[in-house]
Structure formats: C-alpha cells, structure tokens
Amino acid sequence: WNLFQPNDSPDYPWLAILLGYPIMGVWFWCTDQSMVQSVLGAKDLKTGQRGANFCGLLKILDVPLFILPGIICLVLFPEIKATPDKAYIHLVTNLFPSGLIGLVVVTMLAAMISTIGSALNSLSTVFTMDIYVRKYKPAACNKDVVRIGRLVTLFGAIVAIALTLAIDNIRGIKLFDIFQSILGFIAPPMTTVFLFAVLWKKTTARAVNLVLSVGSLFSLGIGVLYLWVLPVADGYHWPHFMMLSFLIFCALSVFTVLVTLLDKKKDGPTQEVKPVRYKTDAFTKGMWAFLILIMIGLYIYFNGH
Structure with missing residues (x-):
C-alpha cells in the first residue's frame, strides 16, 4: 500500500491530490446545499460543529466500504481486472x-x-x-x-x-475517475467565489457573478474537452484532472482579482457588521483533534504497507 504515489503516476500523483483535492473539498463541504443546510439547521453552534465532526468520522468508513468489495472481487475473480467498473455487480450476481x-x-x-x-x-x-x-x-x-x-x-x-x-460514451477512464473528474470541473468557480467572499472584503458582486457564469462555462468547457472532445484515450495529453481543477481555480482567482480592481462601478453602501466571537468548547476541540490524529495515523500506516 502506498497512498502517496509518485508525481509521475498516471492514476493519483501526490502533487495533483495535494493541490486539487482542497478545491473539491471546499466546494462540497462548504457550499453544497446538502452539507450547508444540515449544519445551519442545527439548534446551536456546538451541535453543528459536533455533527460536522461526526460526519468526518463516518467518512473514514468510506475507504473500506468502497475498496474492500473490489479487492474481494479481484481475489475471487481475477478476470475482472479487465473490466473493473463491473466488479461490484459481478460480485453480487455470482455470490x-x-x-x-x-x-x-x-x-x-x-x-x-x-x-x-x-x-x-x-x-x-x-x-x-x-x-x-x-x-x-x-x-x-x-x-x-x-x-x-x-x-x-x-x-x-x-x-x-x-x-x-x-x-x-466516455472511453479510457474508469467510472470512479469519471465522476471525480466531473466534480473537479464543477468545483473551481464555487470554491473561488466562496473563498474570495469570505477572505477578501473588496470582492465585488460583478466579479462574483462573472465567475459563476463565465467562469463556470470556462471550467465546464475544459471538462468537455478533457472527457469527450480530446480524450486521453485518443492520445491527447492532459494533466491529472485534480491538477486541472487547481489550475482552473488559479485562473479564476486571477480573473476575480482583475475584475474587482478594474470594476469602476463599485457595490453600493454596505453595513459594517461587527464580528461575533463564538467559543468552541473543549470537548468539540478534542473531537477535532481525535479525528486529525486518526487521519494522520491512517496515512502513515497505509503508506508503505
């Protein structure tokens, strides 16, 4: 087992994952309606934080739930290696x-x-x-x-x-990677808007709207080229889809800054809201520390075993 693959690995190079996964993670965990709505629906901050932490612990179970059936199928039916996308159905129908x-x-x-x-x-x-x-x-x-x-x-x-x-009709890419790459092309505009809106007060509404409209078309257009028009299966060379997601995010970030600085029509008067300081209790901090230690331990254990 080597979770950190070499940077020239065609499947999951470590640099592409290190740079690209946070773009997808911020989009899903911080802007997706199913995630945000659940946290905002909590009765108080403590419940929302602990619920998010519990979801993080449950996500650890995804690894054995997703990987073990494929490993079992490969051991029992070695011929499935030629068509890995059919592993689960093959396992179910034969056992x-x-x-x-x-x-x-x-x-x-x-x-x-x-x-x-x-x-x-x-x-x-x-x-x-x-x-x-x-x-x-x-x-x-x-x-x-x-x-x-x-x-x-x-x-x-x-x-x-x-x-x-x-x-x-997509050829040359595993089904799991297809779904992940599609998410990788959806994520950059939303992540860009979220981070700039939270971290840079000067960001204008026009910049946000252009990123959500033009930026989304740009990102999805690259996705169409990557998956359908100029696919890797036809001999075209592309960076890893997670690296593409990061590069698109960088391009949209530069675009956001330029539009904001060049926008002569600034937003109307806004009301300055005083920041509200919330105190996280010790138990919740301990839960986060526990989750972080588990994740670090899993990465260390499964890297080289």
Missing part, C-alpha cells in the same frame, strides 16, 4: 442468492431515486424562489410558482438523462 440480488438491486434503486429526487427538488426550489420569483416575477401566484417548479424539474431530469448517456 448472492437470487432473492438477495433482488434486494440489493431494489436498495440501489431506492438510494439512487432518493438522491436524484433531492437534487431535482433543490434545483427547482433554488431556481423558482431565488431567480424566478425574486428577479422576474415577484408578484407570481402559487399556481405560477408550482408550474415553473415542475418545468424546471422536468428540464433537470432531461439534462440528467442526457448526461448519463454522455458519460456512457
């Missing part, structure tokens, strides 16, 4: 009895439908309430709001089906 296979399929479908339903509901709610009602039709009646919400949901479902068909 489980018929009734249990049906239960596994139903469970996977239920989880998938629940995830897709939540995503479409979030898309519909955000577009309808934050864009349609707030920007275009503030006096919209409930009937109009429901109708627009349904249309947005239908549009989102069609886009999801189209993306599924497009992903099925």
Whole structure:
C-alpha cells in the first residue's frame, strides 16, 4: 500500500491530490446545499460543529466500504481486472442468492431515486424562489410558482438523462475517475467565489457573478474537452484532472482579482457588521483533534504497507 504515489503516476500523483483535492473539498463541504443546510439547521453552534465532526468520522468508513468489495472481487475473480467498473455487480450476481440480488438491486434503486429526487427538488426550489420569483416575477401566484417548479424539474431530469448517456460514451477512464473528474470541473468557480467572499472584503458582486457564469462555462468547457472532445484515450495529453481543477481555480482567482480592481462601478453602501466571537468548547476541540490524529495515523500506516 502506498497512498502517496509518485508525481509521475498516471492514476493519483501526490502533487495533483495535494493541490486539487482542497478545491473539491471546499466546494462540497462548504457550499453544497446538502452539507450547508444540515449544519445551519442545527439548534446551536456546538451541535453543528459536533455533527460536522461526526460526519468526518463516518467518512473514514468510506475507504473500506468502497475498496474492500473490489479487492474481494479481484481475489475471487481475477478476470475482472479487465473490466473493473463491473466488479461490484459481478460480485453480487455470482455470490448472492437470487432473492438477495433482488434486494440489493431494489436498495440501489431506492438510494439512487432518493438522491436524484433531492437534487431535482433543490434545483427547482433554488431556481423558482431565488431567480424566478425574486428577479422576474415577484408578484407570481402559487399556481405560477408550482408550474415553473415542475418545468424546471422536468428540464433537470432531461439534462440528467442526457448526461448519463454522455458519460456512457466516455472511453479510457474508469467510472470512479469519471465522476471525480466531473466534480473537479464543477468545483473551481464555487470554491473561488466562496473563498474570495469570505477572505477578501473588496470582492465585488460583478466579479462574483462573472465567475459563476463565465467562469463556470470556462471550467465546464475544459471538462468537455478533457472527457469527450480530446480524450486521453485518443492520445491527447492532459494533466491529472485534480491538477486541472487547481489550475482552473488559479485562473479564476486571477480573473476575480482583475475584475474587482478594474470594476469602476463599485457595490453600493454596505453595513459594517461587527464580528461575533463564538467559543468552541473543549470537548468539540478534542473531537477535532481525535479525528486529525486518526487521519494522520491512517496515512502513515497505509503508506508503505
């Protein structure tokens, strides 16, 4: 086992992971609605912090849950090495009895439908309430709001089906890496906006809007080139997708600074909000220290074993 692969490794070079993973991590953990909404819904700061810490501990279980089935399948069925994306299904269909296979399929479908339903509901709610009602039709009646919400949901479902068909046509990349690379091209604009909004008070609304619109098109455009138009399978040379994510983030950061400095139309007067200091209790700090020590220990143990 070597968690830190050489920098010339085609799969997971250490430098690409070191630079690119934080971009994806900030996007998911700090801006994704399912994460942020759960923390903001906590009854107080202490509960939110401990809940986030508990999620971090649960994430450790992802490693054996994701990796062990593949290792077991490779040991039992060495021929699966040629088609690793089919490892889990191959394991289920060859080892489980018929009734249990049906239960596994139903469970996977239920989880998938629940995830897709939540995503479409979030898309519909955000577009309808934050864009349609707030920007275009503030006096919209409930009937109009429901109708627009349904249309947005239908549009989102069609886009999801189209993306599924497009992903099925990607060649030369493992399924896991496909999903991770797609997230890597979605993350940079959101991470850029979040970090600049939090860390640099001079960031203007125009810079943020341009990064979210033009920057997203730029990032996703590179993703389309990487996955479909000029794929690695056809002999084209690309940096690792995590390194691409980091480079896109750097480009968007420079773009944000330039737009902010050159923006002659500054934002209107804002109200200075006095910072509120929250004190984290000792037990919560201990939980974070415990999680950090576990992660460091796992990296040390599995690097070279």
